[in-house]
Each structure stands twice: as structure tokens, then as C-alpha cells.
Amino acid sequence: MFDFREYLRMEMFPHMLCPGCGHGIVLGALLRAIHSLKLTKDEIVVVSGIGCSSRLAGYVDFNTLHTTHGRPLAFATGIKLARPELTVIVITGDGDGLSIGGNHLIHAARRNVGLTCLLLNNQIYGMTGGQFAPTTQIGRVSTTSPKGQYETPFDSCKLAEAAGASFVARGITYEPSALEKLIVAAIENKGFSFLEVASDCPEFFGRFNKLGNPADQILMQKQNVVDVEAAAALPAERLRGKMLTGILHHEPRPEYGAVYAESVA
Amino acid sequence: MGAATKTVQLLQGNAACARAALAAGCRFYAGYPISPSSEIAEVMARLLPPAGGKFIQMEDEIASLGAVIGASLAGVKGMTATSGPGFSLMQEHIGYACYAEVPCVIVNVMRGGPSTGLPTLPAQGDVMQARWGTHGDHPAIALCPSTPAEVYELTVLAFNLSERLRTPVILLMDEVVAHMYEKVDMRRLANLPVENRARPTCEPGKHAAFTPGADGVPVMAPFGDGYRYHVTGLAHDDRGYPTQDPKLVAATNRRLQEKTVRNREGLMRYELLDTEDAEVIVFAYGIVAAAARRAVREARKQGIRAGLFRPITLWPFPGEELAAACAGASRVIVAEMNLGQMSGEVQRVIGRSKDVESCLKADGEAISPEEILLAIEGKEVRHV
Ligand code: SF4
Numbered sequence: 001m002f003d004f005r006e007y008l009r010m011e012m013f014p015h016m017l018c019p020g021c022g023h024g025i026v027l028g029a030l031l032r033a034i035h036s037l038k039l040t041k042d043e044i045v046v047v048s049g050i051g052c053s054s055r056l057a058g059y060v061d062f063n064t065l066h067t068t069h070g071r072p073l074a075f076a077t078g079i080k081l082a083r084p085e086l087t088v089i090v091i092t093g094d095g096d097g098l099s100i101g102g103n104h105l106i107h108a109a110r111r112n113v114g115l116t117c118l119l120l121n122n123q124i125y126g127m128t129g130g131q132f133a134p135t136t137q138i139g140r141v142s143t144t145s146p147k148g149q150y151e152t153p154f155d156s157c158k159l160a161e162a163a164g165a166s167f168v169a170r171g172i173t174y175e176p177s178a179l180e181k182l183i184v185a186a187i188e189n190k191g192f193s194f195l196e197v198a199s200d201c202p203e204f205f206g207r208f209n210k211l212g213n214p215a216d217q218i219l220m221q222k223q224n225v226v227d228v229e230a231a232a233a234l235p236a237e238r239l240r241g242k243m244l245t246g247i248l249h250h251e252p253r254p255e256y257g258a259v260y261a262e263s264v265a
Numbered sequence: 266m267g268a269a270t271k272t273v274q275l276l277q278g279n280a281a282c283a284r285a286a287l288a289a290g291c292r293f294y295a296g297y298p299i300s301p302s303s304e305i306a307e308v309m310a311r312l313l314p315p316a317g318g319k320f321i322q323m324e325d326e327i328a329s330l331g332a333v334i335g336a337s338l339a340g341v342k343g344m345t346a347t348s349g350p351g352f353s354l355m356q357e358h359i360g361y362a363c364y365a366e367v368p369c370v371i372v373n374v375m376r377g378g379p380s381t382g383l384p385t386l387p388a389q390g391d392v393m394q395a396r397w398g399t400h401g402d403h404p405a406i407a408l409c410p411s412t413p414a415e416v417y418e419l420t421v422l423a424f425n426l427s428e429r430l431r432t433p434v435i436l437l438m439d440e441v442v443a444h445m446y447e448k449v450d451m452r453r454l455a456n457l458p459v460e461n462r463a464r465p466t467c468e469p470g471k472h473a474a475f476t477p478g479a480d481g482v483p484v485m486a487p488f489g490d491g492y493r494y495h496v497t498g499l500a501h502d503d504r505g506y507p508t509q510d511p512k513l514v515a516a517t518n519r520r521l522q523e524k525t526v527r528n529r530e531g532l533m534r535y536e537l538l539d540t541e542d543a544e545v546i547v548f549a550y551g552i553v554a555a556a557a558r559r560a561v562r563e564a565r566k567q568g569i570r571a572g573l574f575r576p577i578t579l580w581p582f583p584g585e586e587l588a589a590a591c592a593g594a595s596r597v598i599v600a601e602m603n604l605g606q607m608s609g610e611v612q613r614v615i616g617r618s619k620d621v622e623s624c625l626k627a628d629g630e631a632i633s634p635e636e637i638l639l640a641i642e643g644k645e646v647r648h649v
Pocket of ligand 1: 016017018020021022023052053122126127200201202203204205
């Protein structure tokens with residue numbers, strides 16, 4: 001039986017996330033995925049950077065490392081090389097993983113280091129008060145784009161795939177059980193797995209953009225996406241402006257540690 | 266027959282550093298190419314795999330130190346090497362390693378700065394950055410060798426101190442020492458003691474991750490050994506959990522500062538040459554100390570009672586030792602390849618009774634014995 005309390009540091013509660021924040025849903029899916037994979041708590045390392053999503057690392061009863069802004073993948077790479085038998089999961093955000101940490105993302109993907117990277121994308125810097133992020137959609141209001149965002153956002157999944165990630169997927173907090181399955185598949189892939197999860201920030205992104213209550217914002221995610229398998233049968237105009245969800249790319253190739261061992265032998 | 270088995274070897278400073286790291290138990294190296302430190306990475310790339318270690322060339326210096334800290338948390342001794350610009354990039358992670366108390370060794374082969382400066386020419390312009398480069402109050406240990414043999418010895422010491430005190434240790438070389446070749450007798454160096462961090466002996470669940478021992482240093486559990494705990498760069502309590510409690514924050518910040526001061530044994534290294542009766546004392550470190558040694562000998566021949574104080578440990582600053590050595594001297598000259606970074610520190614220690622004189626150079630050239638001799642003779646003296 002899954003009991004989330006078994007995986008949480010209850011002494012750390014109450015947590016610091018705002019009411020309605022989507023990050024808790026992602027954490028729930030992650031813990032269920034770990035439970036279903038029957039991984040022990042000792043063999044899991046959760047590494048995070050800086051930002052609201054990165055604070056999740058502190059609440060889970062694993063080996064946890066809350067690092068510097070943008071750099072969790074670098075720390076995680078060192079851990080994985082030092083102890084390849086450990087399951088290393090990185091939790092990062094859109095700013096942490098794609099802006100200040102963008103360079104580390106593409107290189108971890110290129111090397112195919114055996115890490116699972118969960119990038120929680122809420123299109124905003126929540127921790128610092130609601131500035132635009134590299135994933136903020138055109139027109140969205142933030143404290144630093146008061147008249148609407150004007151910079152073109154990243155599609156992080158395309159970026160990760162192009163950089164060489166052997167597994168790329170996208171999930172949404174509207175569908176926690178599908179998300180759980182994606183996390184399982186991501187951890188099972190031996191190389192670098194990248195999983196973007198659309199999350200919501202009612203405190204800033206939702207409020208600034210008048211998106212209604214947190215439930216409305218989660219529902220909106222559903223309206224903005226199409227499942228990758230369903231998309232294959234849909235005409236192009238039905239896909240315009242939509243993000244694809246599900247496993248977008250899975251092309252297993254030897255994990256960095258294995259390649260290294262062979263090439264330096 | 267590998268070079269490692271010969272008793273006398275011709276060793277370059279950078280190569281000595283890499284070999285000593287291996288001897289000290291380093292099994293992880295992450296780095297980014299930069300002159301004039303690149304040989305360290307090159308030697309590590311060759312020597313680590315056969316020793317069962319891992320080498321990785323990272324995407325930048327920030328990632329390099331991040332990976333080293335990660336490996337160290339997983340129980341493997343790690344090192345990175347860089348030069349000025351890369352050292353600047355590493356500063357945030359040096360602070361992280363100080364606060365999260367993660368042992369690691371950072372080698373900075375100093376080149377001319379600021380900025381890209383003089384990429385292949387020597388300088389000593391990073392001594393203050395080694396002390397205060399990262400933000401906030403933090404402990405700092407920096408060791409400064411002046412010969413390849415000493416590079417070897419101090420690299421081992423850097424690992425030992427880092428393991429003992431759970432703190433990053435910086436090895437500051439100048440470009441001349443890094444690229445200098447010297448015949449080194451390996452017999453003594455090969456048998457230097459190697460220290461390893463203490464590991465918890467209690468049951469998992471009973472281990473308080475950041476509760477200090479009598480020496481002010483908490484016992485460190487590697488990730489994956491059953492002692493699950495939290496590590497953060499936020500101010501934290503003894504469990505590693507974030508806190509803003511002023512009492513807890515103050516206690517940790519103080520403890521970290523005092524960790525180095527309380528454990529001075531084996532940490533404060535310096536060399537004295539002819540200081541007992543000296544009326545003029547030259548303070549010099551790194552390659553400048555080699556020039557100063559010649560100048561002091563020359564001055565003695567001329568009947569000037571000169572002496573040399575060579576700090577080997579630059580940080581923490583060997584203030585008490587310096588003050589004692591200078592007590593009887595009427596003049597103190599600081600010779601360094603920068604615009605007087607250590608001169609201020611020396612002045613602070615010896616007090617206002619005498620003005621520190623300077624023999625400074627920051628143009629990409631090493632200071633010569635003749636220049637120091639002129640300063641000793643009082644012929645060419647620039648005051649700070
Ligand atoms: S600021 Fe936004 S992202 Fe951060 S906890 Fe609050 S709702 Fe969540």
C-alpha cells in the first residue's frame with residue numbers, strides 16, 4: 001500500500017508552497033512512481049537547484065541535495081559518476097533548468113548521463129516574485145513583462161531531444177496518474193531522461209494573468225495540450241498552438257558511465 | 266617501468282599536483298580547460314581510469330566544481346583545477362562547499378589579471394580572491410607552494426585538511442611554479458600520511474548530519490550508505506533543514522569560521538630563513554620566495570642582517586607567527602606579484618609602529634632577486 005508519509009519528512013511540515021501550487025501534485029506523482037518501482041529510499045538521491053520547485057527536495061526522505069541556482073545537473077553528474085548504482089533524480093524549474101542552468105541541461109543530455117530530470121514548468125519565477133521565465137508564452141504578464149511577454153519561449157522538450165537526451169516526455173498536473181507512468185518510464189530509461197511537467201503558479205502567474213482559481217488553471221493545461229499518440233491522427237489545424245504530451249522521444253543508447261568505462265579501459 | 270617507481274623524478278609543478286592528488290586518494294576530477302592549469306586535467310585524464318577513478322571534462326568551471334562537490338558527497342575525494350577567470354566562476358560553489366561542509370580541493374594556477382589578462386604569464390593577484398572571493402563570511406584555507414616538490418606535498422596536505430575539516434581547500438600556485446620542472450626525491454613524498462574523513466559509526470537514523478564533534482566538525486555520511494539526510498546552501502540546523510533562527514544561524518556561521526582557527530595544528534605552515542637576528546624581514550610566497558631567498562643571502566654577504574618569512578599557508582593568515590618573527594626587525598618588506606594584496610594584511614599584523622615597504626610587480630614578469638635586493642638595500646622602495 002502506498003502511504004506518502006513513508007516518503008516524506010513529516011518534521012519539515014508545514015511546507016512553504018502556496019495554496020493551489022501545482023508542484024505538490026508533481027511530488028505526489030514522483031513518490032507514487034518511486035513506490036511502484038520498488039526502489040528503496042537509501043538508493044535514491046534527489047538533487048535540486050533554486051526556486052519553488054527545487055524546495056521539494058527538502059521534504060522527501062531520500063538522500064537530498066538542494067544546490068545552487070541552475071546547477072543541480074552538474075552536482076548530480078558528480079554523484080552519478082561516483083556512485084553509479086544510485087538512482088539520481090533532479091528536480092528543477094523553468095528558470096533554474098533552462099535559463100541559468102540551460103548549459104548544464106544540454107550537456108547532461110548530450111552525455112546521456114543516467115539522470116532523470118523533472119523540469120517543473122510554470123512559466124514564471126515564483127520564488128523571486130513573478131518575473132518572466134524562458135518558457136513564458138508570448139503575451140503573458142509578469143512583473144518584468146508588465147505589458148506582456150515579448151521574447152520567444154523555449155520548447156524544452158525539443159531542446160532536450162536535439163541535445164541528445166535518450167528519453168523525452170511531457171506531462172501535466174491535470175493528469176497525475178499519466179504523469180506517474182511517465183516518471184516510471186523516465187527512471188527506467190538508463191540514460192538521460194528529460195520530463196517537462198506543466199505546473200501552475202496561482203500566486204503570480206495565475207493572478208497576474210487573471211486565470212481564475214487553481215482548479216481553472218490546472219484545467220487550462222488540459223485544454224492546451226494534445227496527447228502525442230492522438231496527435232498523429234489529427235489534422236494540423238487542431239494542433240496549432242498546442243503542446244504535445246506523453247513520451248515524445250525514446251531512443252535508448254549507452255549510458256555515459258558505460259561509455260566511459262569502455263572508452264578508457 | 267612507470268615513472269611512479271623511480272626514486273628521483275623530473276617533475277613539473279602541474280604534474281606533481283595531479284600525481285599527489287592521486288596519492289592522496291583523489292578518485293574524481295572534473296574540470297574545464299584553461300591555461301596555465303591544463304596539464305593537471307591532462308594528467309588526471311590519463312591516471313584516474315587505471316586507478317579506478319573518474320575524469321570528466323565539464324561544460325564550464327561552475328559545473329566542474331558542482332560535479333566535484335556531488336562526487337564528494339557520494340564519498341569520493343574530488344578535485345578541480347583552474348586559473349583566474351575560471352576561479353572567479355567557481356566562487357559560488359566554493360561558498361556552497363564551505364556552508365554545506367563538503368571536502369574538496371580547488372587548484373588555482375594564478376595568471377595575470379584582471380579579466381582575461383595575461384593567460385600564460387605569472388601573477389599572484391588571486392590571493393585576496395582566495396580569501397574573500399565568495400560572498401558572505403566563510404572559512405578559507407589556501408596553501409601556496411614555491412617548488413614542484415612542495416606542490417606535491419601541499420596537494421596531499423590540501424586533501425588531508427579538506428577531509429579533516431570538511432571544507433574546501435585552495436591550492437594557489439603561480440604560473441612559474443606550475444610550469445617549473447625540478448628533480449624531486451620521491452622517497453619522502455611517496456610516504457606522506459593520507460587522511461580520510463570520519464564516517465558515522467552509529468545506526469542510520471541516529472546520525473545528526475550537522476552536529477559538530479569536539480573539533481567543531483560534523484561526521485560526514487556519504488550519500489547511499491543509509492544515512493539519509495538533507496544538504497542545502499541555505500542556512501540550516503543540525504539536521505540540515507533550512508532555518509532562519511538567528512541563534513542557530515549565528516552558531517553555525519561562527520563554528521565554520523572557527524573550524525580552521527581551532528584546528529591550527531598541521532594547518533599553519535610557514536618557513537623562516539635567518540629571521541632570528543634580522544633587521545630587515547622580507548615577506549614573500551610562491552615563486553617570489555625563491556627570489557627573496559637569493560636576495561636575503563646576497564644581503565647577508567653584504568653585511569645586511571636580512572631574513573625571510575615565507576607563508577606556506579596563506580589563509581588562515583599566519584599572523585601570530587609573522588608578528589613574532591618581525592618583533593625584533595626594524596623593517597618589513599612585502600614582495601609579491603600584485604599591487605599589494607598581502608601588504609595590507611602584513612601591515613595589520615605588525616601594527617603601526619613600522620611601515621610595511623613593498624616590492625611589487627603586476628606586469629606578467631616574475632620579481633627578480635636583484636629587485637628584492639634593491640628593496641632590502643633601501644634603494645628602490647615603494648610604500649603601500
Ligand atoms: S510562488 Fe507560485 S510556484 Fe512558488 S509556491 Fe507559490 S504558487 Fe507555487
